[in-house]
Amino acid sequence: MRSNISRRELLRLLGTGAALFGMDTRRAFAVSETESRGSIASTAAASAHEPSRVVADPTDIPPPIKRGHPIHHEVALEALEVEGEIEPGAKYDYMTFNGKVPGPMLRVRRGDTVTLTLHNNIRSTTWHSIDLHAVYGPGGGADILKVLPGKAKSVTFKAVFPGAFIYHCAVPGEMDVHIARGMFGMIVVEPEQGLPHVDREFYLGQNETYTKQLPGTPGPRDFDSDRLLLEQATYVVFNGAYNALTAGRFGAMKAKVGETVRVFMVNGGPNLLSSLHPIGNIWSRAWFMGAFATPPMRFVQSLPVPPGSAIVADMELPVPQTIRIVDHAMTRAMNKGVMAEIEVAGKENPGIFNANPLKSPSTGPRQRG
Ligand SMILES: [Cu+2]
Helix, strand or coil: CCCHHHHHHHHHHHCCCHHHHCCCHHHHHHHHHHHHCCCCHHHHHHCCCCCECCECCCCCCCCCCCCCCCCEEEEEEEEEEEEEEEECCEEEEEEEECCEECCCCEEEECCCEEEEEEEECCCCCCCECCEECCCCCHHHHCCCCCECCCCEEEEEEECCCCEEEEEECCCCCCHHHHHHCCCEEEEEEECCCCCCCCCEEEEEEEEEECECCCCCCCCCCCECHHHHHHCCCCEEEECCECCCECCCCCCCEEEECCCEEEEEEEEEECCCCEEEEEECCCECEEEHHHCCCCCCECCECCEEECCCEEEEEEEECCCCEEEEEEECCHHHHHHHCCEEEEEEECCCCCCCCCCCHHHCCCCCCCCCC
């Protein structure tokens, strides 16, 4: 178990921590102690019930914006600590926005204004906050939106610049733990002219977490502060759970041959860079780092998505297949759960890919050698 002193020293070395945020350091460290024992009171009370499904539906996102003028949004988010399952039968104490990982996708147009209210559920064990990278302001809003259990606070901000951005809990001294437990999501600020049309959109959130137990072992999962300090993640996942968005768990995403699909992916981290790759396809158009003001890259195999950043990337679907989206740091995809599937249904297209070339008439001279 990591000691309070080492934590304090770590914060000092990082030049950050509780003092920077004007916070009571004793409370921050007390929370750390509680968490390292894995005894979150509110979720312990819920453990007699079925664990929540924390895995966010990747299609549960707001539609593209068609407006030509700015508007004002009233947005409410709730910090909610829930017990879920990171693997079947492996309970894990999550911290979430609105009970899901990632938190809800917020979608606005450049020039819109947003009044964001963060409620912290009364059963929470600690305070929570929110830092939005789409915001000009102290802490990305987090300096004001530090909310104790049972309380709520609000800020109003203008979406000045376009892009796809992370939001995350930024509770002083513990934000790495809270993000590892699930407290992150995406805010999309569409450019004034909107984004190019696609047929389907999917929303993924990658993060990693640090547990005393390894994947595949039985029983509940306890948070491991030592592994966090050493950045030795035991799980790397999309949408909060091991292989969550696959046919073998909560189901694959679906699409059809001839369609175009767009993936919004936010990497919460807290520490690991993702190398986002669609096995059997290519990112045909990608806004690197979610930067809509920069022309998209074309035909990219693996997109680096740093922690605290996002990507927006499109695929063409010329052939039927199951596309497996992975972090191409392959040990993570093979062993730690960072895999999602898109099942593409439709007619074969042998001019693009032919699985039975010997049964088909030759389409031209063959290359020898
Ligand atoms: Cu938090």
